[in-house]
Amino acid sequence: MNLMPAFFEAIQSLSANKLRSALTVLGIVIGVAAVIAMLAVGEGAQETITGSISGIGSNLLFVFSGNQQGNVRNVQPLTLSDADAIADQFQAPSVAAVAPQISGNAEVAYGGERFNTQLGGVTPTYQTVRNYELLEGEFINDAHMLGNASVVLLGPDVADRLFDAREGLVGETVRLQGQPFRVIGVLAPRGGGAFGSEDNVVLVPLTTAQSRLVRRSRDQVDIIFVQAVNAEAVSQAGEEVAAILRVRRRIQLSDDDFTIFTQQDFVNTAQMITGVFTIFLGGIAAISLLVGGIGIMNIMLVSVTERTREIGLRKAIGARRRDILVQFLTESSLLSLFGGLIGIGFGWLIAQLIGIIAAANQTPFRPVVGLNAILLATLFSTAVGLFFGIYPANRAASLQPVEALRHE
Amino acid sequence: MIDCVIDAIDLTKIYQMGQIEVRALAGVSFKVRRGEMIAIMGPSGSGKSTLMNLLGCLDRPSSGEYILDGEKVSNLSDDQLASIRNRKVGFVFQSFNLLPRATALANVELPLRYAGVGNNRTRRAREALEAVGLGDRLHHRPTELSGGQQQRVAIARALVNNPAILMADEPTGNLDSKSGKEIMNLIFSLNRDLDMTVIIVTHNTGIADQTERILHLRDGLLEDSA
Numbered sequence: 001m002n003l004m005p006a007f008f009e010a011i012q013s014l015s016a017n018k019l020r021s022a023l024t025v026l027g028i029v030i031g032v033a034a035v036i037a038m039l040a041v042g043e044g045a046q047e048t049i050t051g052s053i054s055g056i057g058s059n060l061l062f063v064f065s066g067n068q069q070g071n072v073r074n075v076q077p078l079t080l081s082d083a084d085a086i087a088d089q090f091q092a093p094s095v096a097a098v099a100p101q102i103s104g105n106a107e108v109a110y111g112g113e114r115f116n117t118q119l120g121g122v123t124p125t126y127q128t129v130r131n132y133e134l135l136e137g138e139f140i141n142d143a144h145m146l147g148n149a150s151v152v153l154l155g156p157d158v159a160d161r162l163f164d165a166r167e168g169l170v171g172e173t174v175r176l177q178g179q180p181f182r183v184i185g186v187l188a189p190r191g192g193g194a195f196g197s198e199d200n201v202v203l204v205p206l207t208t209a210q211s212r213l214v215r216r217s218r219d220q221v222d223i224i225f226v227q228a229v230n231a232e233a234v235s236q237a238g239e240e241v242a243a244i245l246r247v248r249r250r251i252q253l254s255d256d257d258f259t260i261f262t263q264q265d266f267v268n269t270a271q272m273i274t275g276v277f278t279i280f281l282g283g284i285a286a287i288s289l290l291v292g293g294i295g296i297m298n299i300m301l302v303s304v305t306e307r308t309r310e311i312g313l314r315k316a317i318g319a320r321r322r323d324i325l326v327q328f329l330t331e332s333s334l335l336s337l338f339g340g341l342i343g344i345g346f347g348w349l350i351a352q353l354i355g356i357i358a359a360a361n362q363t364p365f366r367p368v369v370g371l372n373a374i375l376l377a378t379l380f381s382t383a384v385g386l387f388f389g390i391y392p393a394n395r396a397a398s399l400q401p402v403e404a405l406r407h408e
Numbered sequence: 409m410i411d412c413v414i415d416a417i418d419l420t421k422i423y424q425m426g427q428i429e430v431r432a433l434a435g436v437s438f439k440v441r442r443g444e445m446i447a448i449m450g451p452s453g454s455g456k457s458t459l460m461n462l463l464g465c466l467d468r469p470s471s472g473e474y475i476l477d478g479e480k481v482s483n484l485s486d487d488q489l490a491s492i493r494n495r496k497v498g499f500v501f502q503s504f505n506l507l508p509r510a511t512a513l514a515n516v517e518l519p520l521r522y523a524g525v526g527n528n529r530t531r532r533a534r535e536a537l538e539a540v541g542l543g544d545r546l547h548h549r550p551t552e553l554s555g556g557q558q559q560r561v562a563i564a565r566a567l568v569n570n571p572a573i574l575m576a577d578e579p580t581g582n583l584d585s586k587s588g589k590e591i592m593n594l595i596f597s598l599n600r601d602l603d604m605t606v607i608i609v610t611h612n613t614g615i616a617d618q619t620e621r622i623l624h625l626r627d628g629l630l631e632d633s634a
Contacts, residue, residue, distance in 0.1 A: 005521060012509055316466060317565065318494020318522040320487045346536040401466045405505070 030337025036347025042278025137185025160270025312404025336385025499565025
C-alpha cells in the first residue's frame with residue numbers, strides 16, 4: 001500500500017469530524033506558536049544585545065583592575081600612567097588609541113531643575129574610541145585637560161530634562177555638585193547600551209573630574225578603553241597590554257591583578273545568557289506542545305474505538321498490521337503537521353506583536369523568526385504526532401478481525 | 409483431491425471464558441469441491457459463526473487441519489492470514505460493512521490496494537461493479553444507495569481479487585424479500601456462470617434448499633453431510 005491513497009483517506013476521515021479535528025489541531029497550534037514566538041523573542045533579544053555591545057565602539061578591549069578568577073591580594077588600581085604606558089607605540093604596536101575613564105554620579109542643576117546623573121571623566125581620545133558623535137559643539141580637548149577646565153558635554157537625555165532642547169546649548173552654564181560648568185557640546189543619542197543608558201550622562205575632562213568631582217586617590221582611573229588597530233589585532237593588543245601592565249606591577253608568576261575583556265568576550269557572555277534564556281522559554285513552550293500531543297493521542301484512541309468495525313472489515317479483506325498502522329499514523333501526523341503549519345503562522349504573528357509592543361515602549365527590539373526555528377517546530381510537531389499516534393495506531397493494528405467485526 | 413477448494417480435517421475451536429472452556433467446534437471434517445455451493449445451517453450457539461470464521465481465515469483453529477485452495481492455513485501468522493484472506497476469500501456480510509465515506513468504486517478498490525495492485529486498480533474495480541449491475545453507480549456513496557445496491561457493492565468488493573471462495577454470512581438478512589431474492593439470484597449466477605465456490609451461512613431454509621449441499625451444525629458437530 002503506497003502512501004498517496006493513505007494520505008487522501010486520512011484527509012477524508014479527518015474531515016468527517018471537522019470540529020473534533022480542529023480542536024485537536026488547536027492544541028498543536030498553540031504549542032507550536034508558543035515555541036516559535038519564544039524562540040523569536042530569544043533570538044531577537046540576542047541580536048539586540050549583541051548589536052548594543054558592538055555599538056560601544058569597534059575593536060575594543062576593556063581593562064579593569066582586580067581579577068575575579070584568580071586569587072590576588074593587594075589589588076593595585078589602574079592609573080593614568082598605566083594608560084600612558086599602554087599608549088606607547090613601541091611597546092604596544094597593536095594599540096591604536098587609549099581612553100581612560102573615571103566615573104561616578106553627580107547632581108546636575110540648571111534653573112530650578114536638579115537631578116542625579118552619571119558622570120564620566122574622560123580624555124580627548126574617548127570620542128574616537130567610544131565612537132561618540134556630537135549634535136553640536138566640540139569634544140573635550142587637550143587644553144581643557146591641562147587647565148582642569150570647568151566644561152561639560154551633556155548627554156541628550158540630560159539636555160532634554162534641563163533645557164527641553166538639544167540645540168543651542170553651547171555656552172550655557174549648568175551646575176555639577178554645585179559648581180558652575182560651561183556647556184561645550186551635546187552628545188548624539190545612542191540608546192540603551194550594555195552598561196545602562198548612554199544618553200543620561202555628562203562628560204567632563206578627566207583631570208577636572210579627578211580634582212573636583214570624583215574622590216579618587218592620585219591619578220587612579222576606573223577603566224581603560226583600548227582600541228586595537230583592527231579586528232585581527234584585538235587579541236594581540238590584549239597580550240601587549242597585559243605584558244605592559246605586568247611589568248609595571250612587577251607581576252611575574254602570580255595571577256594578574258587586572259582583567260582584560262574584549263568586546264567579543266562580552267558578546268560571547270551575552271550570547272550565552274540569552275541562549276540559556278531562549279532555551280528556557282522554548283522549553284516552557286514545548287510543554288504546551290507536549291500537552292497538544294497528548295490531545296492527539298486521546299482523540300486517536302477515541303477514533304480507534306469508534307472505528308473498530310471498520311478496522312475489522314479492513315482486516316477481513318486483507319489489510320495487514322502495517323496497513324492499519326500506516327493509516328492511523330498518517331492521520332495523527334497529518335493532524336500535527338497541520339497544527340504545526342498554522343502554529344508557525346500564529347507564532348510569527350505573536351512575535352511581530354511583541355516587537356510592536358516593545359517598540360511602543362521605546363525598546364528597539366526586533367523578534368527574529370529564524371528558518372531553523374520553523375524547521376525545528378515542524379519536525380518537532382510531526383514527531384509529536386507520530387509519537388503520540390503510535391500507541392493508538394498500534395492498538396488498532398493489533399485488533400483481532402473476528403472481535404473487531406463483532407464490535408457494535 | 410485436486411479440485412478440493414476446502415479440506416477441513418477435525419477442526420476444533422475452544423474458547424476460554426474465564427474458568428470455563430467452551431468448545432465451540434468439537435471436531436468438524438468436510439470437503440468442498442471447486443465450484444460447489446453449500447449452505448451452513450444451525451441454531452444460534454451451534455458453532456456456525458466459529459466455523460465461518462475459521463473457513464474465512466479470520467481465526468485459527470485450536471486443533472485440526474485446514475487446507476484452503478491447496479495452502480495449509482491452520483498455523484499462519486496474522487499477516488500471512490491477512491494475505492490469504494486478501495487473495496483467496498471474498499466476504500459478504502449481513503450488514504454490508506462498506507466504508508461509509510468512500511464511493512462504491514473506492515470501496516471495491518480497497519482489497520486491490522491491500523494486495524498491492526498498482527496501475528489498473530480502477531479499471532478492475534469498475535469491471536467488478538459492472539458485473540454486479542452497478543456500472544452507473546460508481547461514484548455514489550453507500551448512503552446514497554439502497555440496501556440491495558449496497559450488498560451488490562459488497563459482492564463486487566468480494567469478487568474483485570478473484571478469490572477461491574465466496575463466504576456469505578446471512579447475505580439477505582438485512583434486505584427486504586425482493587432485493588434479497590435479487591441478491592441470491594446474483595450469487596447463484598456467480599456460482600453457475602463463473603464456477604465460483606460459494607459458502608452461505610443462513611437461517612433461511614428457502615435459500616439453503618437451493619444449494620447443492622447443506623451442512624447442519626449442532627453443538628459444535630456436523631449432524632450429517634448429506
